[in-house]
Amino acid sequence: MRGFQLTAFKFAAIVAFGGFIFGLDAALISGTVRFITAEFTLSDLQVGTVVSAPGFGVIFALLVTGRICDAWGRKTALLIIAALYLLSAIGSVLAPNFEMLVAARFLGGLAFTSLSLASMYIGEIAPANMRGKLVSMNQITTVVGLSAAYFANYLILQASNADAAWVTTLGIDQYTWRWMLGVEVVPALIWLLMLLIIPESPRWLVLKGRLSEARAVMGKLMPAGHIEPQIQEIQESAAAAPSGSFRQQVAEIFKPRLRTAFWVGLVIAVAQPITGINAIMFYAPTVFEQVGIGTDAAFLQAVVVGVVSVMFTILALLLIDRLGRRPLVLFGLAWGGASLFLCSWAFNQASYELTADSLQALAAANIDVSALQALVGTVFETDVSFKQAMYQALGEATARANEAALIQQAIQIDATLVLAGIMCFIASFNLSIGPVMWVLFSEIFPTHVRGVAIPFFALIVSTVSYFVQQFFPWQLNNMGAAEIFLFYAACITVSLALLFRLLPETKNKSIEEIEATMVRA
Template identity: 30%
Template sequence: MSEGSAGKVNMAFIAAIVAVATIGGFMFGYDSGVINGTQKGLESAFDLGKLGIGVNVGAILVGSSIGAFGAGRMADIIGRRGVMMLSAVLFLVSALLAGAAGSSAIFIIARIIGGLGVGAASVISPVYISEVTPAAVRGRLSSVQQVMIISGLTGAFVANFVLARYAGGSTASLWLDFPAWRWMFWLQAIPAAIYFFALLVIPESPRYLVARGQEERARTVLTRLFGAEEAARKVSEIRASLAADHHRPKLSDLVDKASGKIRPIVWTGIGLAVFQQLVGINVVFYYGATLWEAVGFSEDYALQTNILSGVLSIGACLATIALVDKIGRKPLLLIGSAGMAVTLATVAYAFSTAVTGADGAVSLPGNNGVIALVAANLYVIFFNMSWGPIMWVMLGEMFPNQIRGSGLAVAGFAQWIANAVVSVSFPSLVVSPGLAVAYCGYAFFALVSFFFVRAMVNETKGRELEDMVG
């Protein structure tokens, strides 16, 4: 956006739009984090073993991978806002059904439905935000998505802790004689309903509208965002960026017609998406309580530790908001990769010293429990000041207009498949070969991600979306 028009930017309206769109991030986080404190309830209600817990926890990831892949394409058909509204409905249905599930099979179906909403929201909210914000502050505003994801996770951790404390445990009876773990899911219906109704008052993405031939509607939205003069210029720029391909966006656009090969920018997007998961962050998000109980923490203290991690994550994301449009995306990714490699290796060392007492209780000797806790939280900070928000920022802005929806579909699908591999395998890895080896693996991928960023990622700070190539 030109400097001359900067004063006409309606930042209050843009901020309101971003606030609504990122409720999807909150739902993403809440739906992902609520499972953290419910695993004892699931075990007792459905008589599950370690594999069964892995399947029930991982069920959301099946829906998420499908939702992410389908949403990218669907957003080019029914619009960005339309996909977000569909996500809100899926979140509501999932919350009600998961809490009421009478069997593992019904619970898995409920979580898959929720996963469809999570996957869709995870890829569409960043795209929508990037398409309605000025280039100069796009990274900052897109990073709000991660703040809301972590806020959702933290909200779920707090709700789980309060409900479990009030009831006397996650499996103890609460209101209407239902156990607390069921209410942990039902509470999600409240923000899901808020999300749906809030979406009714925000506009559709102007870039989607131009792609669909609705230039007057796009001009109206852009005028409200940036003023009449800038709106006319932006419509022309968007039209020109789409003019090279005289067809509506489709999946085959990801293949370079000249070489017949998948565009390099697509591989970069897939790499960013996959490495964000292979560093093991969702082990903390999904299994935080189980993880800390495995090394001797009580359920109550483990749930409090989850809340601490959530608060630190929000603080780290706020730091990213302050830095991302100043120092850029790539430096933050490199700092995060290096920091995660060191802290994950430290956690692996601490867990390697775990001992089992005569009563079967597991503990970390000496100061190793404190070392593990500090290193794990430093890891969470490094992740959430880098790969957590920046991966979504870059996926929302790095693809050219013609392939943005399709690129997000493929990268989002890859992200959730990697998430599933890490999350479903974790309960078995705790048993054999153990936590120390698992964390060594996550540290290795953090190290590799550093070299991937150096070689493959190009800076996008300050560039207009119409100028993206790949």
């Protein structure tokens, strides 16, 4: 790797570390669901509110992010985001009640724009032949953060069950979920400090007329002979584009000349979250408990999800500039859809029945099984009917607190089939639409509207993601696992058909070359 490429890699790596913080923030909450539900006596919709609060916060942040990064610069916006992550992490750890926990996580959601801003910044400093790889680093650090969160949750859960003096001294057994959320504090502080050393985006500097500063930054990223032609290319692109206020820039996105870019951006922005990825990633232990493997195994399985995510994101990084964006997206969606159809079929074949041996196992776990005696031998065809029977017999609070154990003792299912289907879905997502979406967002929009367009379409991603996260607990207890997986599989199928028709190939093209093909005269 040459000196200029190494410098671009260094700056990209620092900015992409925000993806690691995002991954931690997104996945640490998954391990706390059972604990906060019991401590604050939460309903399904309240659980969804806690988990989805960042997804709600980012909707508001994205309304102003474009204006901030265009007016104050990409670097300043990233520094603000890092500070918000830090404040949110501290507030979540100290939250005394449900309302304050939601407020702290909402604050963190204001920082979730880090993914779109990082893609924008990296796309603007990266050489054309490295852009796919460098922008994809954002996804790699995100899945590494997710994996680290699942692993940290698993270790903290095991520690909380250990009979050791240091566990009691540190309060890990009493404040388990607070320790889980506290994992984010130190990395968030480190990222804030690292961002101080990156330069401003040279493209933004050119657009603001700060040419001497732009030349200084470009001097670190490309040979001297390339600087003036690059500046001229950016200026010509900006001069040919309509200028105007923030509102006019937003309106520009909807004009016929950008119609191709608009439809590609819209479809992929909806397609990525509607796959249901956030339902699985944000509620990973809860999802795996539905298979009947128990709480400890569910937390361990979540760690496997993180490992698979990292492996296939790295594979995407290696392939994205070789095979291209389009083949990865289409293959990944087809594979993911088939995987979720498989999960739906397996849950549709499942049944639930308590036996005398089941009651003995539940009693050994300190569950009062006297109210369950009348249900022994009753076969329930769906998870929904089984859970409703448990709520009526034990009371909703008790049944919810012991749901994993109840399902484990009653379910008859091909667990291997479901686990394989979920893992294949995770692999397909991280090989394709997960990293490729952000690469495309950094490429398909003209420079003069990119600061508005990327946050705008990220807003669509976040809105759909919010609804997926908010209503998943309710859907799980009212629709059932089979119907949820079937719904996500159907959504993937529709997305695949649309992107097969619309999605262009952009590999090895400069941003200006892509603009020439995507924008009508």
